[in-house]
Amino acid sequence: MTEIDPVPLAQLTTLRTGGAPERMLEARTTSELVDALRQVWSRGDEWFVLGGGSNLFVGDEEFEGTVIRVLTSGIERLSSPHPGRSRVRVQAGHDWDALVAYTVEQGLAGIEAMSGIPGTVGAAPVQNIGAYGQEIQETLVEVDLIDEATGAVSTVPASDLGLGFRTSVLKHHYGDVPARRAVILSVTLDLADVGDAGRIVRGEQLRRALGLQSDAPVPLAWVRERILATRTAKGMLLDPEDPDTYSAGSFFQNAIVPDRVAMTLPPECPRWPVTPDLDAVTVIPLGAFDGQLPPIASVRSDVKVSAAWLIEQAGISKGFRLPRSRAGVSTKHALALTNRGNATAGELAQLARYIQSRVHAEFGLVLQPEPVLVGVEL
Ligand SMILES: Cc1cc2nc3c(=O)[nH]c(=O)nc-3n(C[C@H](O)[C@H](O)[C@H](O)COP(=O)(O)OP(=O)(O)OC[C@H]3O[C@@H](n4cnc5c(N)ncnc54)[C@H](O)[C@@H]3O)c2cc1C
Numbered sequence: 001m002t003e004i005d006p007v008p009l010a011q012l013t014t015l016r017t018g019g020a021p022e023r024m025l026e027a028r029t030t031s032e033l034v035d036a037l038r039q040v041w042s043r044g045d046e047w048f049v050l051g052g053g054s055n056l057f058v059g060d061e062e063f064e065g066t067v068i069r070v071l072t073s074g075i076e077r078l079s080s081p082h083p084g085r086s087r088v089r090v091q092a093g094h095d096w097d098a099l100v101a102y103t104v105e106q107g108l109a110g111i112e113a114m115s116g117i118p119g120t121v122g123a124a125p126v127q128n129i130g131a132y133g134q135e136i137q138e139t140l141v142e143v144d145l146i147d148e149a150t151g152a153v154s155t156v157p158a159s160d161l162g163l164g165f166r167t168s169v170l171k172h173h174y175g176d177v178p179a180r181r182a183v184i185l186s187v188t189l190d191l192a193d194v195g196d197a198g199r200i201v202r203g204e205q206l207r208r209a210l211g212l213q214s215d216a217p218v219p220l221a222w223v224r225e226r227i228l229a230t231r232t233a234k235g236m237l238l239d240p241e242d243p244d245t246y247s248a249g250s251f252f253q254n255a256i257v258p259d260r261v262a263m264t265l266p267p268e269c270p271r272w273p274v275t276p277d278l279d280a281v282t283v284i285p286l287g288a289f290d291g292q293l294p295p296i297a298s299v300r301s302d303v304k305v306s307a308a309w310l311i312e313q314a315g316i317s318k319g320f321r322l323p324r325s326r327a328g329v330s331t332k333h334a335l336a337l338t339n340r341g342n343a344t345a346g347e348l349a350q351l352a353r354y355i356q357s358r359v360h361a362e363f364g365l366v367l368q369p370e371p372v373l374v375g376v377e378l
Pocket of ligand 1: 050
């Protein structure tokens with residue numbers, strides 16, 4: 001572990017905001033990362049770990065605490081207990097897209113639709129990253145992590161991480177502390193070994209994004225190329241030349257609302273059903289079964305509605321800026337708030353609040369931010 005002169009977080013985050021923290025450490029190996037965290041925790045410092053800084057919105061004031069940069073890397077290939085599959089164990093600081101490129105090259109399928117998502121592998125389960133219908137929870141087996149409460153390192157199965165739509169027990173949601181304060185050290189994925197032949201693409205969302213008509217298998221490299229091109233067109237692939245990518249990706253989450261609320265929205269508003277919790281099973285012990293089945297409890301069905309649509313219908317078009325502000329909505333995607341050049345966190349927060357108030361006034365819904373907010377309020 002190395003202590004370095006603190007670098008302004010505006011240089012290390014893709015939204016390009018934030019001053020220098022009080023203290024900054026770099027960890028290049030897992031044992032350095034573990035040592036750094038234990039040291040910071042024993043001092044009782046405020047802290048957070050920084051991966052690629054692509055899901056963080058940091059305030060303008062100095063962060064009074066320690067930022068630990070996760071710079072570990074490395075991919076280990078392991079066998080899978082399932083025939084026709086292979087596993088990879090990847091260090092937390094490894095670049096996510098470099099991992100996707102590696103798996104595609106190796107003919108391993110399962111994360112190719114998430115090509116081009118910025119950031120590190122260790123941060124990927126934190127918000128259960130996903131794109132075009134594919135999410136990391138579909139292939140995630142387990143993570144090695146260290147808990148702040150005990151200082152202990154353990155292997156935790158994916159099923160214990162509370163993974164859901166852009167969430168997990170590790171994520172700092174706006175206005176909330178995470179259910180589990182822990183840092184991921186490595187991630188293990190279980191992938192299908194499909195080789196050069198590729199595979200049939202099944203998900204409707206992905207098929208649409210790829211423009212697929214037939215059921216013929218397609219090579220993984222082709223899927224990756226198409227996804228990267230689509231992301232470039234939407235400003236969702238980091239490019240130092242393109243200010244539309246000086247963002248944290250989607251700034252607001254798609255709103256999840258009960259279906260009775262969704263029914264009040266105009267029919268053109270894009271929406272997707274949220275799968276009900278099918279784990280809620282009623283078990284009747286055989287001895288207590290009197291031949292009568294209890295009535296089926298109604299399952300509340302939620303609906304996910306498009307935040308981009310709500311924003312545009314509330315009168316905020318792509319490229320929108322408040323007067324004299326250096327923050328603006330991306331010219332390619334209504335969900336991305338961007339830094340058009342030296343915007344402060346204050347300017348970005350003002351734009352975010354304005355959008356929230358317009359959507360609330362129009363539709364009665366409060367959009368929630370997707371990035372993790374540090375030292376800034378909406
Ligand atoms: C242009 C653009 C496009 C994007 N597209 C998508 C997309 O399609 N889908 C999607 O899901 N996301 C997307 N994102 C968001 C972002 O890329 C992901 O959330 C990514 O996983 C963040 O990784 P990071 O390393 O940059 O995390 P950071 O921003 O560095 O950190 C995010 C949070 O995770 C915590 N964290 C970081 N590393 C660890 C660790 N090892 N253990 C525990 N906590 C950790 C941090 O403390 C912080 O709270 C996009 C962002 C941008 C800028």
